[in-house]
Amino acid sequence: MAQQPLIHYHVRWRPSGHQPGASRGIVAGLGDQLRSVVLLRDHPDPRRLDLRASLRDPFENIWVRDFNLNSALKVIVLVDTSASMGYVGKVNRLHVAQEIASQLALSAYRSGDAFGLFAAGETINKQCMLPPKANRGAWLWVNHHFAKLKAQGKHADGLLSAVPYLPQRRCLVFVVSDFRWPAGKLNLLLKKLSHHDVVPVMLQDPAEIDELPKSGIAILRDVETGAGQFVWMRASLQKQMQDLRAQHVSNVEEACRIYGGKPFVVKGEFSTALLTKYFMERSA
Known part of the structure; x- marks a missing residue:
């Protein structure tokens, strides 16, 4: 397999699974997105101490940060x-x-x-x-x-x-x-x-369109059925094929847009x- 850079895909939604991964999730756990600030007694992990929130609390409670888990897709x-x-x-x-x-x-x-x-x-x-x-x-x-x-x-x-x-x-x-x-x-x-x-x-x-012969005899083959047909290539036929290809791309884009x-x-x-x-x- 050719050595290429990794694909860095990204989704616009947040996975809800509990399996750790690279995407921002919606369940509590280890991650880089702050979820809330909670009392230490509710989330006993002093490594996540929020010093500022603790110092501002007039009741002298200890507060820690709670994060969303980076979840797997x-x-x-x-x-x-x-x-x-x-x-x-x-x-x-x-x-x-x-x-x-x-x-x-x-x-x-x-x-x-x-x-x-x-x-x-x-x-x-x-x-x-x-x-x-x-x-x-x-x-x-x-x-x-x-x-x-x-x-x-x-x-x-x-x-x-x-x-x-x-x-x-x-x-x-x-x-x-x-x-x-x-x-x-x-x-x-x-x-x-x-x-x-x-x-x-x-x-x-x-090769489907861009490299077709400009003129002369050519064989056009239907790759689905295998049927072939001799045609005389000319400018009008080539334009017709280009228009059909453009229409095909437009139809795919329209279906995706819906x-x-x-x-x-x-x-x-x-x-x-x-x-x-x-x-x-x-x-x-």
Whole structure:
């Protein structure tokens, strides 16, 4: 796996779990966020003595600081493995999905968070299911199992079947796909995941449009069905294809906007720094 900086993801909500982690939680415990100032008899820990509050108390009570626990998140990746994810242009799309999942697994472990993964095409892949848990070897598990995966199937409805496997408590969920889905399918998935914090990761390849021949005979192939067609490339056809791609991106962005988010677009190779920047902009 390529050595890249860790992904510093950030959520706008506070986890309620008691497992220590890197995110600001809402339960009392060790952390860096002051919760309240309480009497020493109620919280007998003299290491957290609040000298100023104690000196100001006319009844000479001893006061200590109480903090919120830094809690762990559950980070879950849902990966589309339908046939279109097998596209190979400038990059291998399924390999990019593997890189994203493995880097998230490594970053989650370094942050003290749980990591889980589910892959699906037309049906959920039972051999590639990792329930969320703290696991130092999760990124190795991802690389091992992705090596056996094959992109196949005409759609990714199996991702809908993965939703019941997710925890009931709110999680950070990444949906990795090119989103070449029938109309309404993304909206349906986002609706089922609306309880969670969802980050759609949209995979693109420059070779799909930017590197098509300007003129001459070309073979356009439907990666979902495998059907190919000879066409005579010309400026009007190329513009039509560019417009269709722009409309596809617009449809994905609109579906995400309805549920309060925006997609993270990966153009070619994946960069952890750009995903960290996405979270910084999202939290601004």
